[in-house]
Amino acid sequence: MKTKLCYLLTVFCCLILASCSTDEPAFTLSQNTFNDIPPEGKNLSLQIQTSSEWTATSLNKDWCSVTPVTGTGNGTISIEVSGNISKDRTGTIVIYCNGTQTNININQKALPEGKELLYRIPVIFHVLYKEKNNPKQYISANRIKTVLANVNQYYKGRTVATGGEAGQNINVEFYLPETDQSGHQLEAPGIEYVAWNEMPIDCESFMESKNSKILNLLWDMNKYINIMLYNFAEIEDGIILGITSLPLSTQGKNYLEGLQSVEYTYLENSNLPYPQCVSINTLYFNQDTPNNSYNSADTNVTLAHELGHYLGLHHAFNDKTEDPNADSDYCMDTPPYNRSLYEQSVMIPTYQAWKASNRDMAVLEPGFLRTNCLNPEQTFTSYNLMDYEISYSDRFTPNQKERMRHVLEYSPLIPGPKRTASTRSATPQGVLDIPVIYEICYIH
Numbered sequence: 001m002k003t004k005l006c007y008l009l010t011v012f013c014c015l016i017l018a019s020c021s022t023d024e025p026a027f028t029l030s031q032n033t034f035n036d037i038p039p040e041g042k043n044l045s046l047q048i049q050t051s052s053e054w055t056a057t058s059l060n061k062d063w064c065s066v067t068p069v070t071g072t073g074n075g076t077i078s079i080e081v082s083g084n085i086s087k088d089r090t091g092t093i094v095i096y097c098n099g100t101q102t103n104i105n106i107n108q109k110a111l112p113e114g115k116e117l118l119y120r121i122p123v124i125f126h127v128l129y130k131e132k133n134n135p136k137q138y139i140s141a142n143r144i145k146t147v148l149a150n151v152n153q154y155y156k157g158r159t160v161a162t163g164g165e166a167g168q169n170i171n172v173e174f175y176l177p178e179t180d181q182s183g184h185q186l187e188a189p190g191i192e193y194v195a196w197n198e199m200p201i202d203c204e205s206f207m208e209s210k211n212s213k214i215l216n217l218l219w220d221m222n223k224y225i226n227i228m229l230y231n232f233a234e235i236e237d238g239i240i241l242g243i244t245s246l247p248l249s250t251q252g253k254n255y256l257e258g259l260q261s262v263e264y265t266y267l268e269n270s271n272l273p274y275p276q277c278v279s280i281n282t283l284y285f286n287q288d289t290p291n292n293s294y295n296s297a298d299t300n301v302t303l304a305h306e307l308g309h310y311l312g313l314h315h316a317f318n319d320k321t322e323d324p325n326a327d328s329d330y331c332m333d334t335p336p337y338n339r340s341l342y343e344q345s346v347m348i349p350t351y352q353a354w355k356a357s358n359r360d361m362a363v364l365e366p367g368f369l370r371t372n373c374l375n376p377e378q379t380f381t382s383y384n385l386m387d388y389e390i391s392y393s394d395r396f397t398p399n400q401k402e403r404m405r406h407v408l409e410y411s412p413l414i415p416g417p418k419r420t421a422s423t424r425s426a427t428p429q430g431v432l433d434i435p436v437i438y439e440i441c442y443i444h
């Protein structure tokens with residue numbers, strides 16, 4: 001008797017469902033296929049017409065994402081396809097509505113052999129502030145936009161002052177995303193303001209922190225570069241302008257010298273015990289280089305420099321205390337110099353003379369010169385963005401470009417398409433034991 005009742009109930013329910021689905025109008029989509037998506041990636045938009053609830057799911061989340069993933073009634077679904085440097089590929093978005101499923105196919109070409117991809121990378125600035133009315137804490141959206149535009153000039157190989165050709169075009173463009181991680185419109189693109197009790201902050205403790213309050217600030221590192229802006233606590237000897245974690249490298253044939261290696265090609269935020277990010281000292285964020293003058297705290301240079309670290313560059317000068325004459329940046333085309341020797345014998349006296357001369361640039365001139373510590377006969381002028389002190393700091397070299405592009409193409413937790421197949425399924429669980437390695441950047 002019980003079985004019969006169940007059977008009848010089931011039939012009854014099915015009848016109700018069937019009548020519902022035939023009464024409702026079918027949903028319609030603006031298109032079912034997207035062909036010839038360029039290797040650089042593209043943002044697509046799909047219109048759905050219905051009066052019912054629907055869901056949108058990407059079956060290829062590592063290179064194709066949809067927002068929103070659910071909705072009711074007519075709507076626009078954004079599909080973000082990332083760049084492709086491996087091979088031609090097809091992705092699928094599943095739209096489910098009213099008991100019916102439709103697959104949307106996305107066909108994307110790979111980058112042709114020998115071509116270089118323009119990496120477009122979203123950056124999110126987390127502005128930590130204690131006093132909202134303090135312009136050195138609550139940095140304006142306009143200022144951030146201007147600084148990032150200048151940084152992009154450097155990465156295009158142009159000088160900010162003249163716009164002329166200077167160094168290597170890294171073919172990387174940083175941009176401020178319009179929406180947050182869940183697809184909600186940001187009030188100021190690429191910026192989130194976060195009230196913070198502690199200010200100033202000890203930047204080294206911040207970069208080493210295992211504190212969830214700090215780790216939770218970070219947006220998905222596979223998609224964004226996280227830039228923290230806050231007042232740095234003072235140090236005794238000089239000023240720290242920025243501090244940045246170096247990226248990780250994969251092991252084996254794609255290992256990049258000078259980086260910490262890990263056995264995985266794909267990791268997630270939750271695998272790292274520390275915040276992998278850039279931190280910039282906002283006490284200097286309003287600083288530019290005045291015309292015909294010099295400013296070693298120019299924030300445009302600082303951010304370009306810190307992003308260089310984030311993409312795997314070391315300082316151009318010698319950074320290893322155990323051997324002050326070694327070449328420590330793994331780039332043959334950036335001659336090394338003994339930084340402490342330069343500071344004592346050149347930088348400090350030149351800087352003092354320059355200030356005493358009412359900032360006569362001719363007096364500062366000898367400060368731009370360095371002596372190659374591997375070949376003391378050779379002097380050179382400092383133009384490198386990974387140098388500082390008295391330097392033109394406006395360009396990268398071909399070897400530095402190679403390193404940065406290698407990191408973009410292979411390193412886990414770095415945004416942008418990878419040459420190695422994404423092995424998301426093999427992502428380890430939990431926090432890995434990875435030492436934090438950061439570059440600290442200070443001036444005297």
Ligand SMILES: [Zn+2]
Nearest residue numbers: 315439440441
């Ligand atoms: Zn540095």
